[in-house]
Amino acid sequence: MYRLAVYIFLVVNAIPAAAQLLLPCPAVVVDMGEYRNPLDDRWLSAYDVKFYHLTLRVTNESTRIGGSAVILAEAVKELDTLVVELQDSLEVTGVEIADGGELDDFRFRAAYTHRENAVYVALDRTRLPGEQFAVKISYGGVAGRNRGFFAGITSATDSEYGFRVTYTLSEPLNARDWFPVKQVLGDKIDSVRMDLICGDHLMAASNGILLGVEELPGNERLFRWRTNYPMAFYLLFFAVAEYRDFTFRAPLSSAGDSVPVQNYVYDSDQLLADWTAEIRETGRLIHTYSTLLGDYPFAAEKYGHAMAPLGGGMEHQTMTTIQDFDFYLVAHELAHQWFGDHVTCGYWQDIWINEGFASYMEYVAAQQIFGQQAADEWMSHAMSLALGETSGSVYVPENRADDPFRLFDTGLSYKKGAILLHMIRYILDQDSLFFQVLRTYLDRFGNGLATGEDFRSVLEAESGMDFSCFFEQWYYGEGYPLYQITWRHDGDTLFLRSEQSGTSPATPLFTIPFDVDLLLSDGSAVRKKFFQDQAVEHFKVPLKGLVRNLEFDPDNDLLNTASVIRYTPSGGSFIFGPNPVNDQLYVELFNRGPIREIVIYSYSGQVVYRLSDAPNPVTLDLRPLADGPYLLVLYDETRTLMERIVKISE
Template sequence: MASPGFDATFYDLQLRIELSPENLVGTVRVRGVAREAMSSLVLDFDPAMRVEGVLDRNGQPLASSRPDGALSITLASTAMVGDTIDVTVYYEGRPQVTGLGGFVFDTNQSGKPAIWSLSEPYGARTWWPSRDHPGDKADSVDVSIEVPQPLTAASNGVLTHVEEVIGGYRRFHFEHRYPIATYLVSVAVAEYDVDTQLYRRPPALAQDLGELELPLVHYSFAGNGAFEGSHPQYGFQYITDIFPVLEHWFGPYPFARELYGHAQFTFGGAMEHQTLSSMTTNYQGTMAHELAHQWFGDSVSPGSWRDLWLNEGFATLGELIYWQATEFPDVHDQIFDIYYRRALQAEGTLVLQDTTDVLDMFAHSRVYAKGWMVLRMLRGIVGESVFREILKAYAADPRYQYGTARTEDFAALAETISGQSLGYFFAQWVTEGDGYPFYSARWGKRPNGASWDVEVTLEQTGNARTFQMPIWIEVQTAAGARQFLVFNQLDVETYIFTVQDEPSGIIVDPDRWILRAEDVVVTHMDASPELPSSGKLSLYPVPAIGRITVESTWGQPVAADLVDGLGRTISTRLLPPGKTDWTLNGLAPGLYGIRTAQGVTHTFILSGQ
């Protein structure tokens, strides 16, 4: 493992790619600061790569050795805390293909060379020496790539110049002046058609975020038309439709001083390389996913691979919010169904307990689909506008932007912005709990003066744990449907709603705001429902103004809580038999309830004064 006391600040990768035989020749300068006294610098570097030598910044050779999976460099003198360490490593070899790829010599469908990297999560070390941990970002990176003509090379950041090199090679120089994690440093080489565009931030967004004209560069395999696309949902050119949607939700594109683009590769999927996503397809959903990663994954990187859902859940959210904003709403609905069902198959906690099995880490059902559903559930709890504020604040927070964040950082920020205690939510869905709730419901109706009371008993079965969630319950009547939000936290809980027209049915969680077993068995009881106890509370007037009268038919005093729409207790009283006035001064208009110790919640609306 690389030196934990080393803080990398800059990497300069000078690479030469040879095709026959396939070979990578590298000169990599590694600069950083000692955070503890260090007599040697250990970098992650795969033994398949042969190190020819290491020089210090004065050109003096340094001794090195190859302990397991690493390169250990003996420094000329012990570096003290705060000292700069600056070494250059000379090496070559054919990188071992591992994990999702690493560094790959391949050919595309035209039989032409396609050479590319995909280093997430542990692949950077297979082709260049670094402190290969997402928590140690360099402040900046230079990449130059020498390739035989007529190949074109692409990498992160701005192409500063191209030079001819003897022997029929060209060298492409890139500079990237933003912090970057090692796994996001990229190489993509092929015979490319290069198309450029500008993203002009639309006026409505520019009012909020300022003007922006961002260069866009797309590298498509020569002749395959990936830029134009052959179907309305395909084509790199449509990235200009995706940008405004994601900027609306996430805030300004984080690498706005430079550019964004796509480079085709043959991996099969895609990879959010910083400022230049590597793409197999030109499908807009994938483009939205990779662009979303520029905020979540690239600018805000995971502090640990355990927090991978902070990358993939957010990028998957990017797909869904993009499709919802387009003229293809049916695509949104299809993808919603597919991902929702996948999320039900997620195994284990969303925060990864094991980060050694790369394929398991990237199982779509968990960090992608369930990660997205967790964000959707959060949106359901805090509401759309607060949710958007959370996303934007998280992306822009100076503690995390261009740095890293952990799950607990995001959870704390969501609590701060929403003003809600969300510990129960993150514990049961992200950090501690797995699985999902199974709900069933029984309901009945009875006249209540000119209105109707609907009594709904919600039951959780099929999971050893009891989930605490706000749940929408829709009551259907001939005059239309009405939704009530209740906070469900017991295995068996009863709610009473009042509606004007005779109810004909109920639906639990009609809009799938909760990751739950898809079938909710709803049973109707024809007669007036059995009350769960020998007493009964009646509330009036409904809607309430300023106060509510609670009438109890219990023979003895019963304890009851006044709760808000999220089930949080506002005050508790002992209700004697008969009528009690409960004042509601200072409460905002909305849905409230009187909840008894027997788990029955009588909901009511408090209207404005």
């Protein structure tokens, strides 16, 4: 609450009046409480993690692990107890302490307790702020069983190729299922070493560079990985299976610069026959993103994929764990390397910083690689999902911040989150400026954290525009606008009345521009932009010629539903409502007899409702329809009339 009010004050005063293309909002109290790890205040905030060195014996047959974790920490307060999180079902067998950077000289055996998924280590002496020390925790066991998608560690068999894989997935707060960890976003780890011991028929993937593979006695192998980029705790990972290494290089933004793309794919000729082209597409995506956003942020190490049957993908830093190589999945997880990994959400409530941006890069990837039509299809689909979210905000409320199903809600965090960026791009009305905003933001917050407010500050500084209203209505606010547009063309003037309401009482008005296309009788089209900042607004536009039709939001720039009614004495248009519709939809064709045919199409093009020789007016019973967007089409004797409707059950 305090933070938002301060921002609005600064922005309004910092921007010259002429540059305020969007009107500032009155300061509204938004609950800006931030979720914190319950252990944070007393224990976790007392130290800063510098380095982890995990040495783990792993298998692809189960989630059993065993070994040690060395944590190099620096005290930021006086500290006599070090607390790390670790699932109770893992057993701690010993804790040792070393001073300074002496990571192989653990002289002191420490007393510890392990309870309520945390290990409390009694230090040999009080550490003062600035002092570095290392703690080595030996542990092992089985954790994360039968916990579904949000388990820290899973062992499962890929149903298509039959390979058995053990893999980790720590986001948001499940890293403690497989290693002793400080689960606080604000403390990025400076560097990590991961030594993985497995059977010599297996390969073990992890972050960063593979320093080497050593053959060990007893038919075992050691994979030694190392990364030197700052990393959020939930991005450490391993995956172990019968893999094969499929590596190639991908070009960055400048000719001659490249990064290795190291893929640990199932050791199967069939798999490579099925997916080689798609895997190689990663190279084109890296080049495309590097050109638009700045070079791949971990270019001194690698990018890559490790396959696992996780039902999607997880953007582990420098190596995504992935189910298969579907274009949009690859594009999404790769985008996270910039948005989520290089710049990480400051709090889970700002998961938009990760998921909204990565989702929007799917649209950008489609636009760059397949063309605008594919991007339009992506956006229509995203909007159809986001239209189902008539309430709830993209910003996650504090009381839902530890609920992974809310954090990773497809309609809100991903699709509506992506559409927010699409609308920002529309408001900026200049692609070069939009990508400049993204690059400046990545530069400023790279290797660190950002909140929605941080992004807004860059957006406003780069554009000179005020986005306080936009964020209040679209990021913290709920739902989307419903427009009722009525218009007539008299002489040389177009009269347009726009009445707006919100799907949620939390946000009754969205002050945002909209476009209309006016289709003239000579076949030409004129585009006009309107800016609405009241619930009902009347616009008058001088316009010569005869307007045959008006198309609202012709490029699908805005999340909305609209009904457009033309007032005309000779008929030809129709009215319908309510929209969104719950059960009964009223349809009336002006000044006409029976309606030849009414058809409702789903967005995938299927006919879901048909009525021939309908009376006029007519009331349609739409109770059997599933919730979602549809096209309502009326066939007249001479023309086809079309409108978007949304079905929402109460």
